[in-house]
Amino acid sequence: MIKIILDAYGGDYAPKETVIGALTALSERKGFSITLTGDKAKLETLIDGLSDQVPEDRLEIVDAPDVITCEMPPVEAVRKMRNSSLVKGLNLLNTDPDAKAFVSAGSTGAVLTAATLLVKRKPGIIRAGLAPVLPTVKGGRVILIDCGANSECKPEMLLNFARLGAEMAKKYLGISDPAIGLLCNGTEDQKGTDLTREAFRLIKEKNDLNFVGNIEAREILSGDIDVVVSDGFSGNVALKACEGTALAFMTLLKEGIMSGGLRAKIGYLLMKPVLKKIKKTMDYNAHGGAVFAGLEKTVIKAHGSSKAKSIAAAILQAVDLNSEEGNDD
């Protein structure tokens, strides 16, 4: 049985929401088990209080009572806090052959640093890239890689990310020949920086991908592209700009309804199913976390503000990435 390790103490709403997320995932799908890392005594008490239908053969707790605080520099935290839920979880991922994936909603810096230091990369991979999965207007999904693991990149790294993204799109999104776009400030071949121009040339030269060329950030959510390749800095900017704009819309909608009088409120009630559907489509947390792609085993970074639903989605995403074709994502 596949084992997924969950950092029970990572995230803004840990450990309560992470534990509920784990129980939700277990009840939704069979065929895998979860190992929680964190303060064992506290987790046991928490679980006892939450449910009397815990599938005990599928839920294990490994004691990891140390707590990494936000103030700690990531490298120092990883080196010193060996009994933290993060470090212990990743060490378990390395040593337990049944353990296929590690999921954490802890701080991005700490999770990426720990995974980089502790988990081996796949052969031939220079750097792992953070790859969230976003919803598109066409109802599909798009992978954005890298979104912040590597601020400064070399062209070869972008080629790497293109291949990792393609692999993930094939396996996780079920797209046989994913369309790969290079994030740029224009669609013309010669646009961009020295980095993107050289990466463009490399990806084109290797000719092993369905490379559609340079794309603008406007096209990310269009549904025409399956994998958007970027250095970690620009990818992060693109991701956060999308998030911020979606949030802005929701805020304006709420304010508009609140200040729009009875008419707007009745309109809202009638339109609620439509708006709920949009919110669901645009809510990328429901689609799982960001995969730290390029490592020998799956590491998933869930959003820091993940509640149970997002944690459960990230766990099931880890299961999906490791089912059928084994552990070669």
Added chain:
Amino acid sequence: MIKIILDAYGGDYAPKETVIGALTALSERKGFSITLTGDKAKLETLIDGLSDQVPEDRLEIVDAPDVITCEMPPVEAVRKMRNSSLVKGLNLLNTDPDAKAFVSAGSTGAVLTAATLLVKRKPGIIRAGLAPVLPTVKGGRVILIDCGANSECKPEMLLNFARLGAEMAKKYLGISDPAIGLLCNGTEDQKGTDLTREAFRLIKEKNDLNFVGNIEAREILSGDIDVVVSDGFSGNVALKACEGTALAFMTLLKEGIMSGGLRAKIGYLLMKPVLKKIKKTMDYNAHGGAVFAGLEKTVIKAHGSSKAKSIAAAILQAVDLNSEEGNDD
């Protein structure tokens, strides 16, 4: 009287929408005149057919019959097409002391190249930066500089952009002590690339701005920041990602209403004022074009898909930037 030069043949809907935009601007505000550049005979026929109330003392046409096509490399186009509406307009901006600003909805590449080659920079400015004005959720506006004029930047250029943005925020948005944020992939001081870290240090050291430090792209539309400073590549990514997400929302909303049956349609009718207001708030074309900041005279790049309303807004923006305090924006 201030003279604004309008590239009547720039933009997807030129010359009809540019001309209507010019007439709209003239009827909305007094105290300035417009000089149209383009095919004089055609423009005269067009104007005759559009309105019989043209304020002839405030509208002039300068013949510029050459047409720059999208296929032409910008530098070559600027050098060879001296009788194009773009090049002639910019040369007029240089030579006519009454001419204070040039507005074009032509291709970004051509407009920026032409302005860079033909219009002098202000003393002390290394590079001009493209600075669109975006609406925020708080009802205010935010300036994003640079959004694509300079793909590769040096730290000194980002300091330049910060100052130019601050100046524009003071003059055009009327904010006395604008909050300046540096676009980054995290809010911590040490986040980012060598470029952003050095720019951070420089801006901080100069200490002549209200510098709030690194900001994430999520905060661009929040209303907490007045000027977002960035290299042209990342700035373009941020801008286009915001645009794309806004478009995605509108598309999903339309589709949801169309497929949501009678209930959704009635709901939409009731909510229409709210949605219209949101659309208006988020429609950054209504707020004018992107200022190419750092030049001795004002150059404004309106969106390529500008219709009359956006052209008029960009013209009035040019007037605003040149009223009261003269021509020192």
